[in-house]
Amino acid sequence: MPNVLQGCMSRSLTSLFALFLCAPGVIASAATAASGSSPLPTVSKATAGMKHMPGLISLDWDAHNGKVYFEIPMDGNAARTRSPQYIYTHSTPWSVGTSHLGGYGLDRGQISEGAIVRFERTGPKVLLVEPNLDFRSSSSSAAEQAAVKESFPVSVLAGFKVAAENADGTVLVDATPYFLSDVHHIAEALAQGHQGIYHVDLNRSTILPGETKAFPDNSVVEAELTFVEGASELGPTGNIVSEVTPNPRAVTIRERQMFVRLPPPGYVPRRFSPNAGYFDFSYRDYDAPLGERMAQQFITRHRLIKKDPHCVTDCQAVTPLHYYVDRGAPEPIRQALVEGASWWDQAFQAAGWAPGTFKVSVLPKGADPMDVRYNIIQWVNRFTRGWSYGASVVDPRTGEILKGNVTLGGGRGRQDYLIAEALLAPYKNGKPPADEAHDAALQMVLARLRQLAAHETGHTLGLAHNFAASSYPHAPEQTVSVMDYPAPHVTVGADGIPDVKHAYPVGIGIWDKVAIDYGYREFDKDGQRCEDAAALRKILHDAQSRGLIFITDADARPEGSAHPDAHLWDNGTDAATELDRVLTVREAAMKRFGVDAIREGTPLARLEDLLVPLYLFHRYQTVAAAKEIGGLDYRYNVRGDGQMLPKMVAPAEQEHALKSVLKTLSPAMLTLPEPLLKVLPPRPPGLHRTMEDFPSRTGVTFDPLGAAESAADLTLALLFNPERDNRLVQYHAEDAAEPSLQSVIEATLDSTAIPAGTTGLEVEVKHAVDHQIVEALLRLAANPGDSAETAAIARYELTKLEKQLTSQPGSDVEDQALDAMEAEEIHAFFENPAKYVPAPVVQAPPGMPIGD
Known part of the structure; x- marks a missing residue:
């Protein structure tokens, strides 16, 4: 006591802080703390009358006050105590039902990646801390480890006040405010696209005691949160x-937070290879030897251990991988999802595992799909179509996948059925389709959903996309990889009717077996698990020797990417040849398209919705063919792996690709038939035009020129992409046999020629496409991403075109008027290029389905 008083007397008596510190209650508290006895009640006394939920972190529910308390076990010295580490994740059991907010959207069952957290107590406070695992030390020296650890920050996620404590160090905290906070960042997603400024209204939010549970290996708290617009809004909702x-x-949804016990030791991380087809998990090791990379890269994968470590083939797993399909998926879709995801067992068998190592079944009744014990294939319904995706809860220390979480959009099957209706026009005389036609459409849908289930499940096994798979020589019924995006392989029968019976292949792919072999084959030495780098290299070398390659997302972008084989929603080993074939399928289907594509009693304007995917049936194969132009064939080379070095696509292949791509600008191809236009009325009440439909400049009526402009702009964005055109200039300089940018521009300008004497709508389509070509050239000439040579060539071609338009005007008044307008636009650009504002691109609707 004298020491405390002496400290008080040394400060100015006019200090309010000093007066407060010397107050009897404060002195008593300090003395009590110094004597080692706690003024706080025990946990059992503080929680008397509450609902107790024992578990990994025991919970107490105070129903009277609507509060949830955490009983946190602590260990350490008196100055600072810590809890064990946990894996922390959050999810949305109920959500917003749209894919147009927050990246992939805000879906039912969306889950975050795992994070390592721990609780730390200092005095009356407990902090929830996420340590920084991105920067590590492999040294055994405590000082070197501290040098790394103390160089980078941690993240404190939340703070709590100790409400009670036990002699063993267990503390009780009121965790309610944290569990009523927006940890999933819903408000940020709602604010995207000027949706308004949202925040959680605590008066309309509550903990859900029925969904708040504690188990031996995890503790879960679920809250119902209501998001309201703030007083200061950016604009209307x-x-x-x-x-x-x-x-x-x-906007009221649910967020769930979960703390999970760390997995037991025994998991062996596997090194990442850029050619193996996996997502990477990495961190920096600051004590890696000089000359070696600091970045330590591993793959993400599930733990799979052999019962018999000496087993080589047909090995039994200690714990097989088990996935469960959401009971919310309707039949027959549910069974198709089970079948498609089950294909992965074929790959595990090829990697030395016994049949049944990977199995899929329907989620048991009453089971919670968000439970970390269940790998789940979840069915979500949305207001609009959107992506399906595979996510995982991953141990950030090792890359071990703890829970696979697949999200499949319910609109996928309906869009595929719509495409089948457009292709088949099955409603003769307005009647329901004959059994054969209906069955063909249904089977096409189910075949696609099997593929989709396998694809997204593959992501939760750690696999990345392989967008080069479809270029490997194969029969249409053979799967190369379910990790590619497949386009429907439609043929045309002798009767001129499209055939969709074999649109999608069945079974796991030959590349998928290679990838699983690399990621999940287990090795041992003297009965102990180990990694065999030589064996892993051999798996990849053998695949490469067979011509199998892996090229993933960044190299498959639709417009400017260079790889000639890496595409989305394409088919065929030769992209240009396949585009030629796809255009014949489109032509056959367009000839038959009309009222027979819809049922009796359906508004005729509904035809417009079916027309979009059919009219744009060629769009993704066009992307594939266009990427051969200015393309570079390459691999993810590693020194010593023997793979081919980068090489430019052969000139003849590029010329073929250009010829095929320019067919998509043909006015004859883009002109809709008059009989179809005569039966397309304006949309009636209750059937509004959406983002899925073509834009219209004609008000309520269907605009066939708007459709043609949309399709043309898709192609022109590919041909006049600055990255591609910069490569054309460079490659032509290296090899004069390579096509030049100048030749591509001139061939594009010539592509819209029509036979003399052509009349009617086709002439107007030509005019519309010609104008889009001029606009595309102006955008290219003004693009800051151009090289100097690209900009110079684009401007030179525009100068030539301006002279041609003014010196050789069209034969009639309309031609002359259009020529004059385009010449004026070009002249205005050259008057002041810096102030040129490009005309907006005509945005095309989605066309072929998204959702992979």
Whole structure:
């Protein structure tokens, strides 16, 4: 006591802080703390009358006050105590039902990646801390480890006040405010696209005691949160929120937070290879030897251990991988999802595992799909179509996948059925389709959903996309990889009717077996698990020797990427040849398209919705063919792996590709038949035009020129992409046999020629496409991403075109008027290029389905 008083007397008596510190209650508290006895009640006394939920972190529910308390076990010295580490994740059991907010959207069952966290107590405070695992030390020296650890920050996720404590170090905290906070960042997603500024209204939010549970290996708290617009708004609530919520000013969803016991030791990380087809997990090792990379890269994968470590083939797993399909998926879709995801067992068998190592079944009744014990294939319904995706809860220390979480969009099957209706026009005389036609459409849908289930499940096994798979020589019925995006392989029968019976192949792919072999084959030495780098290299070398390659997302972008084999939603080993074939399928289907594509009693304007995917049936194969132009064939080379070095696509292949791509600008191809236009009325009440439909400059009526401009702009964006055109200039300089940018521009300008004497709508389509070509050239000439040579060539070609338009005007008044307008646009550009504002691109609707 004298020491405390002496400290007080040394400060100015006019200090309010000093007066407060010397107050009897404060002195008593300090003395009590110094004597080692706690003024806080025990946990059992503080929680008397609450509902107790024992578990990994025991919970107590105070129903009277609507509060949830955490009983956190602590260990350490008196100055600072810590809890064990946990894996922490959060999810949305109920959500917003749209894929147009927050990246992939805000879906039912969306889950975050795992994070390592621990609780730390200092005095009356407990902090929830996420350590920094991105920067590590492999040294055994404590000082060197501290030098790394102390060089980078940690993240404190939350703070709590100790409400009670036990002699063993267990503390009780009121965790309610944290569990009523927006840890999943829903408010940020709602604010995207000027949806309004949202925040959680605590008066309309609550903990859900029925969904708040504690188990031996995990503890779960679920809250119902209501997001409201703030007092200061950016603007009116956006359409997306309005479309999915009864009242867009009160968006109520659920967020769940979960703390999970760390997995037991025994998992062996596997080194990452850029050619193996896996997502990487990495961190920096600051004590790696000089000359070696600091970045330590491993793959993400599930733990799979052999019962008999000496086993080589047909090995039994200690714990097989088991996935469960959401009971919310309707039949026959549910069974198709089970069948498709089950294909992965074929790959595990090829990697030395016994049949049944990978199995799939329907989620048991009453089971919670968010439970970390269940790898789940979840079915979600949305207001609009959107991506399906595979996510995982991963141990960030090792890359071990703890829970696979697949999300499949329910609109996928309906869009595929719509495509089948457009292709088959099955409603003769308005009647329901004959059994054969209906069965063909249904089987096409189910075949695609099997593929989709396998694809997204592959992501949760750690696999990345392989967009070069479809270029490997194969029969249409053979799967190269379910990790590619497949386009429907449609043929045309002798009767001129499209055939969709074999649109998608069945079974796991030959590349998928290679990837699983690399990631999940287990090795041992003297009965002990180990890694065999030589054996892993041999797996990849053998695959490369067979011509199998792996090229993933960044190299498969639709417009400017260079790889000639890496594409989305394509088929065929030769992209240009396949485009020629696809255009014949499109032509056959367009000839038959009309009222027979819809049922009796359906508004005729509904034909417009079916027309979009058919009219744009060629779009993704066009992307594939265009990427051969200015293309570079390459691999992810590693020194000593023997793979081919980069090489430019052969000139003859590029010329073929250009010829095929320019067919998509043909006015004859883009002109819709008059009989179809005569039966397309304006849309009636209750059937509004959406982003899935073509734009219209004619008001309520269908605009065939708008459709043609949309399709043309898709092709022109490919041909006049600055990255591609810069490569054309460079490659032509290296090898004069390679096509030049100048030749591509001139061939594009010539591509819209029509026979003399052509009349009617085709002439107007030609005019529309010609104008889009001029606009595309102006955008290229003004693009800051151009090289100097690209900009110079684009401007030179525009100068030539301006002279041609003014010196050789068209034969009639309309031609002359259009020529004059385009010449004026070009002249205005050259008057002041710096102030040129490009005309907006005509945005095309999605066309072929998204959702992979």
